[in-house]
Amino acid sequence: MRRAGSARETVVKLIIAAIKPFKLEEVREALTTLGVRGMMVTEIKGFGSQSGHTEIYRGAEYAVNFVPKMRLEIVVTDALAEAAVETIAATAKTGKIGDGKIFVLDVAQALRVRTGEINDDAL
Amino acid sequence: MRRAGSARETVVKLIIAAIKPFKLEEVREALTTLGVRGMMVTEIKGFGSQSGHTEIYRGAEYAVNFVPKMRLEIVVTDALAEAAVETIAATAKTGKIGDGKIFVLDVAQALRVRTGEINDDAL
Amino acid sequence: MRRAGSARETVVKLIIAAIKPFKLEEVREALTTLGVRGMMVTEIKGFGSQSGHTEIYRGAEYAVNFVPKMRLEIVVTDALAEAAVETIAATAKTGKIGDGKIFVLDVAQALRVRTGEINDDAL
Amino acid sequence: MKTGMKIAGLSALIAGTALPLMAQEAAAEAAPAVNNAFIFNTLLFLIGGFLVFWMAAGFAMLEAGLVRSKNVTMQLTKNIALFAIAAIMYWLVGYNLMYPGDGWSMAGILGAFSIASIQGDPAIEAGYATGSDFFFQLMFCATTASIVSGTLAERIKLWPFLIFTVVLTGFLYPIEASWQWGGGWLSEAGFSDFAGSTLVHATGGFAALAGAIILGPRLGKFSKDGRVNPMPGSNLALATLGTFILWLGWFGFNGASQLALGTEADANAVAIIFANTNMAAAAGAIAAMLLTQALYKKVDLTMLLNGALAGLVAITAGPLDPSLFGALWIGAIGGIIAVVVVPMLDKMKIDDVVGAIPVHLVAGFWGTMAVPFYTEGASFGTQLLGFVAIGIFMLVASSVVWFILKATMGLRPSEEDEVLGLDKAELGLEAYPEFKA
Amino acid sequence: MKTGMKIAGLSALIAGTALPLMAQEAAAEAAPAVNNAFIFNTLLFLIGGFLVFWMAAGFAMLEAGLVRSKNVTMQLTKNIALFAIAAIMYWLVGYNLMYPGDGWSMAGILGAFSIASIQGDPAIEAGYATGSDFFFQLMFCATTASIVSGTLAERIKLWPFLIFTVVLTGFLYPIEASWQWGGGWLSEAGFSDFAGSTLVHATGGFAALAGAIILGPRLGKFSKDGRVNPMPGSNLALATLGTFILWLGWFGFNGASQLALGTEADANAVAIIFANTNMAAAAGAIAAMLLTQALYKKVDLTMLLNGALAGLVAITAGPLDPSLFGALWIGAIGGIIAVVVVPMLDKMKIDDVVGAIPVHLVAGFWGTMAVPFYTEGASFGTQLLGFVAIGIFMLVASSVVWFILKATMGLRPSEEDEVLGLDKAELGLEAYPEFKA
Amino acid sequence: MKTGMKIAGLSALIAGTALPLMAQEAAAEAAPAVNNAFIFNTLLFLIGGFLVFWMAAGFAMLEAGLVRSKNVTMQLTKNIALFAIAAIMYWLVGYNLMYPGDGWSMAGILGAFSIASIQGDPAIEAGYATGSDFFFQLMFCATTASIVSGTLAERIKLWPFLIFTVVLTGFLYPIEASWQWGGGWLSEAGFSDFAGSTLVHATGGFAALAGAIILGPRLGKFSKDGRVNPMPGSNLALATLGTFILWLGWFGFNGASQLALGTEADANAVAIIFANTNMAAAAGAIAAMLLTQALYKKVDLTMLLNGALAGLVAITAGPLDPSLFGALWIGAIGGIIAVVVVPMLDKMKIDDVVGAIPVHLVAGFWGTMAVPFYTEGASFGTQLLGFVAIGIFMLVASSVVWFILKATMGLRPSEEDEVLGLDKAELGLEAYPEFKA
Ligand SMILES: Nc1ncnc2c1ncn2[C@@H]1O[C@H](COP(=O)(O)OP(=O)(O)O)[C@@H](O)[C@H]1O
Ligand SMILES: Nc1ncnc2c1ncn2[C@@H]1O[C@H](COP(=O)(O)OP(=O)(O)O)[C@@H](O)[C@H]1O
Numbered sequence A, B, C: 001m002r003r004a005g006s007a008r009e010t011v012v013k014l015i016i017a018a019i020k021p022f023k024l025e026e027v028r029e030a031l032t033t034l035g036v037r038g039m040m041v042t043e044i045k046g047f048g049s050q051s052g053h054t055e056i057y058r059g060a061e062y063a064v065n066f067v068p069k070m071r072l073e074i075v076v077t078d079a080l081a082e083a084a085v086e087t088i089a090a091t092a093k094t095g096k097i098g099d100g101k102i103f104v105l106d107v108a109q110a111l112r113v114r115t116g117e118i119n120d121d122a123l
Numbered sequence D, E, F: 001m002k003t004g005m006k007i008a009g010l011s012a013l014i015a016g017t018a019l020p021l022m023a024q025e026a027a028a029e030a031a032p033a034v035n036n037a038f039i040f041n042t043l044l045f046l047i048g049g050f051l052v053f054w055m056a057a058g059f060a061m062l063e064a065g066l067v068r069s070k071n072v073t074m075q076l077t078k079n080i081a082l083f084a085i086a087a088i089m090y091w092l093v094g095y096n097l098m099y100p101g102d103g104w105s106m107a108g109i110l111g112a113f114s115i116a117s118i119q120g121d122p123a124i125e126a127g128y129a130t131g132s133d134f135f136f137q138l139m140f141c142a143t144t145a146s147i148v149s150g151t152l153a154e155r156i157k158l159w160p161f162l163i164f165t166v167v168l169t170g171f172l173y174p175i176e177a178s179w180q181w182g183g184g185w186l187s188e189a190g191f192s193d194f195a196g197s198t199l200v201h202a203t204g205g206f207a208a209l210a211g212a213i214i215l216g217p218r219l220g221k222f223s224k225d226g227r228v229n230p231m232p233g234s235n236l237a238l239a240t241l242g243t244f245i246l247w248l249g250w251f252g253f254n255g256a257s258q259l260a261l262g263t264e265a266d267a268n269a270v271a272i273i274f275a276n277t278n279m280a281a282a283a284g285a286i287a288a289m290l291l292t293q294a295l296y297k298k299v300d301l302t303m304l305l306n307g308a309l310a311g312l313v314a315i316t317a318g319p320l321d322p323s324l325f326g327a328l329w330i331g332a333i334g335g336i337i338a339v340v341v342v343p344m345l346d347k348m349k350i351d352d353v354v355g356a357i358p359v360h361l362v363a364g365f366w367g368t369m370a371v372p373f374y375t376e377g378a379s380f381g382t383q384l385l386g387f388v389a390i391g392i393f394m395l396v397a398s399s400v401v402w403f404i405l406k407a408t409m410g411l412r413p414s415e416e417d418e419v420l421g422l423d424k425a426e427l428g429l430e431a432y433p434e435f436k437a
């Protein structure tokens, strides 16, 4: 197996996106059409400008600081990264506050457990 | 949209922190005061030195290897990163084992879905 | 506290792995033997080549796009990274589709909340 | 209470047949002996009544288990509120509208408009305590409303649903039920519906059907390409509990519909009804289980639950006369109906969240038509007549109400609210706030 | 069992009123005919008893649904354990302390100290089987204890709570209840509390109130700045199920408190009680629903549940005499009380997790004071006297017990344990271990 | 129904004992008065029957709560299906096999093979309605099957389990039960088992034990190094609800096993049984609670639940004769048995998911052997004989069936399916699809 790369050699990208839950299916389909073949999805509590509306429970008001969001992690080849980010941004967008964020990180190495393939071949 | 940056140009930081669940609210408030405007929170199972106490169920002993933790992901500007890390460290600290960890990663690009703003403006 | 490092100085590695849930315990034990002292585990929905089988509910067919996976995050010293990746790959492998992926990222800084120790000492 | 007890003890004694001494005096004063039949009949109504009350909880659990978690609080709210509404409306209007005695507003068609009263001394000659009859009958009215809430779940706002319930429990149900049980034109015509396959279950089913059509399906339930998108229930343990509760309550529903326990013959009849009711439910469950295994190569628990309920609905029109074998095949066909009709409705783009239409309407039709097989005097023609008449009345009447509500206050929440879930959007209260849905 | 049956069959026959032939012999031997009233009364106690038993499950589900998931196992443990303790203590001390007959230790104030016994031949003259009375009365004792557990949830350790339960079920409840139902001084004074708005519900409420004050609120419930921080219940489906269970059990609670079913008049009374009880619950639910909608622009299901229960508590002091309309407005006011008092307690920094104090104590007060509106002979003065007397006794007595427990073993877990949750901290067992809370 | 009512009212009147006028005529026509005992006995069977039916729901909830969430749908499916199967098989074969009357195929050993029928006029001389007896007895048959499903949970495929249930409910249970309750050789021998500690509970336990041994433990339950790996139940609220349901149902299980309510003596007996049954359950719960606290320094709710059930099983063989104190210590020992035997089974590598073997088999043995302490005529020798005889029969017979099923269709799912969970693997349906397990 190849030596786990140092920070210098960037091979693939990790895209982390927080989106509105009901957009998940749409985004997944869009990315599939784009050629993305996998992702990890986590249900998270999001905190941001959208947060902070108040609810009443048994006569007492309280602030809801967290809103449910879906967190996507997608590792893609350098080549695909930009398109993937644009696709997510376009599909997840409602224009209303709370649409979410997209972050891109560098991945030093990717590996497919089943086959041992690495980097681009692993995705 | 701007080209997703290579590893060389670091624009913003991703702070990943594992803390004790009951500290979440306190940490969130402290960060808000600091000027952090958003985060992603995930309930995780933590494994570490704290782990490994034993429980008894129906007469049989078993080791509890995982303890519930809250995992925070906060993307901040380079400028704010250090203060944010210090704030989390200070607020989450109880001095008892299991207080958690903080990790800082470089983010190549950040984007706000709603507006398309990127990097510092996206946060 | 030391200045949060820029992308240039890579101190430790973050290993992100998506594996089959029933492999979690095995992998955890293998990593412990290897000397890994902590990790964060998240239950996620995985999307990949394994996905897409169909189910029937009340007479209607539907595709199951997501399969439950365990997502591991392990921060290790540069020195340990490669061995850790190999261990996970070896232990999580069943040879069947859906075994999962391993991604390695560079971490600019690590900190132990309880003690303030950083980087290698924090793990 | 204890002090009361002492008195009770005495009165009991006096009531009790004579000890040598008192005997003569008693005879002398010609003290009228106790009419035990009156007590037995009243007791049957009360036991049957609390068992049918329990069915309200059954519907609540079944429906809460079959909706998605984001709509559970709303479903629970609707179920408990609709029961409370039924309890009040049936007192205010329903009871006398359904049982006008000789006070018909339109002979055999429209009953009396007056508030129910149960106070006063026992009317021995009636054979039972008025209060026990009111209590028992009220539960049937509530059951009818419970059926509607399940079909329309996850996409109808709280208030329009509750207002419909007011009309249904105060007017629609009492009117159509008066035609038969109030001694109206249908009973004259010789219609036979022992405990209400048509009068209660199909009636609720028709109101639900009208609502489902006018309301439309849940967002995303049917894709443009005609694909059906299942939305699995969030808690099958609750759904199963609900089914067990309904099964239990049904013994009161059918058994106490014998309306008398004062003679050996009545006691024997109630016993047969209990046994037949149980057999029909069991057969419905087994039939549904085998059929889903055959059709889909796996057992579908939700269909099995529907099958048991469909078996119960099917036997409800005539639980006394069939043999156990009769109950078995009548119930089994009910179970088959559930399995077959659920996907049919999907094809027709009618979104019935819990399968109430197959179970209560279609199996109710089957049960009504099956009566003549075992019950002398019942004819297929009259059974059909009754079912169709009530069907038309309920479809028309409830459609009118649904349309008025749609035109005035609107039936559906905004798309965004529906996607978010009614619990958060309309009630601001999640049923399982700590569990990640 | 079957063999037994044969004999039973026979005895039944002999018991059965005579066939021509046997008649004379029977008469000859002056064989005393069966006292059916004895059987009816006993049956009423047994049916009422198992319905009230069921309420223990109702409290368990209601409370388990309204606490946070980290304290569910503890809440379930407390509820089943407290019932078991009540069953034993009521036998060991409570029953004869409450029903001393002529064996008062202090006339009208303190009953007899002896263990309950139910064996032996039936005491026909009593009018009912002793065992059935013991069974029924025991359930009321347990109910009183169930009320306390909800208020103090999430922050009291298991053992001090259970020890308090021992005292409450063995002594406090039996003593105050003896004053009225045991034929003590309150009944002499003319106090009227048919099924226990004061004797059971307010009593439990007072014990809970004393505990809540001495124990203090849950950590984080009230911020320094006086803000109230809601802690939403973890499972509203369970809470709703619990409410339905309580509603069902209440028919036994109030209905069987008539204590006799052997005459047409008694049967009629029980029927009226069933209907009124149901009406009061429905009215309480509707009133709470409308009021929360008006106050908060949305329906609060938890308030609706509290409202139904408050309606039930309110009618409990006098379920027989009011008309259905009377039951309606008495119950409705109960529901309003629940909605209004819950936030009031918060303002007073009294942390009542499930709203037991508004529902059982305050609505119990209302129900007690409402009796004179429909019950002849009852006076507002005496009603107030009884409520206050019992209130003082319960507040003082339970405060003493709570303080002793606090001083000796301590009532609360460590802050860290409370934050972690009692399930993990004290029981090492989560109720929903697989679900991410 | 209402129309029917009118007639009922009349018949009731005629049935009712005479008003002065009618009296003579009545006498004249020698109109046979109503046999109230027949009605009381029938009513007892029906009430007892629906209470025992409810136990099926109790087992379903208890087991659904004690398995891991990935097997909940399967556990629910098995529980409702097994009840339905029992209902059909008991009618098809079981009832007459168990109660052959004089139609034994082999005197005292093997009953009659014929289908049960309950139609026709009431057989007054029998003392009860046939349908009510069938209904009641059927529930006992189903209970036996419910016991098996819990032990074998999480690792047996649906169909082999259901096929075993067919044999168990159609043949095994009816045969062994006929030996005693059918008036067979055991009853001749003087064996005493009032409501079935051995005939129902131990019998189910033996079938479960044979199955558990042949099936083997769940994957990962026991590590090679002999360590036991607990697999905590997924929903303790459901498990507790199930226990409350079983506790409630048990009043019918034991109480109605008196089989008669037509005399003061019978009513008194039923009352004593209710009280003793409750006491034994309470004592079992408390004993288990104290013992787990002593052994493990913390209360284990699941053991407390097992303890209550073990107390109930223990008193079932003789709920009438013991004093309340007798019920207390008999039940308490039952509770202790549960706590002690659960880990013993683990040591023997027998995987009993819900603790059914300790609760139903071992506590059933204890209850059977405890009978002579209070019941005259019962001897330890005969009790042992009966238990052993039935134990051997059930162990051998069910082992044969289990082996045949293993050899033909196989009992276990693939390792991968078991790891994935039976819900997804075999049923393709999750019980809590939205909650992250
Ligand atoms: N600085 C941040 N770091 C990490 N996640 C963030 C950050 N800011 C926002 N998010 C995520 O994005 C979601 C949407 O952000 P929010 O500010 O609410 O709306 P918008 O993206 O429209 O400005 C948040 O719920 C949170 O999950
Ligand atoms: N090497 C690691 N990689 C990722 N997360 C870790 C690592 N070590 C610890 N953690 C996280 O930090 C939490 C606390 O760590 P632990 O060792 O238990 O206590 P402490 O941080 O006080 O030494 C763990 O539960 C885990 O979630």
Ligand SMILES: Nc1ncnc2c1ncn2[C@@H]1O[C@H](COP(=O)(O)OP(=O)(O)O)[C@@H](O)[C@H]1O
Pocket (backbone or CB within 6 Å): A037, A038, A039, A040, A073, A074, A075, A076, A112, A113, A114, A123, C018, C045, C046, C047, C048, C049, C050, C051, C067, C069, C096, C097, C098, C099, C100, C101
């Ligand atoms: N491009 C990707 N980015 C992030 N996670 C991925 C990606 N591809 C796969 N995964 C994760 O790995 C899991 C297994 O991948 P899959 O393609 O199903 O099987 P295999 O790894 O054997 O090819 C997926 O369920 C998903 O959680």
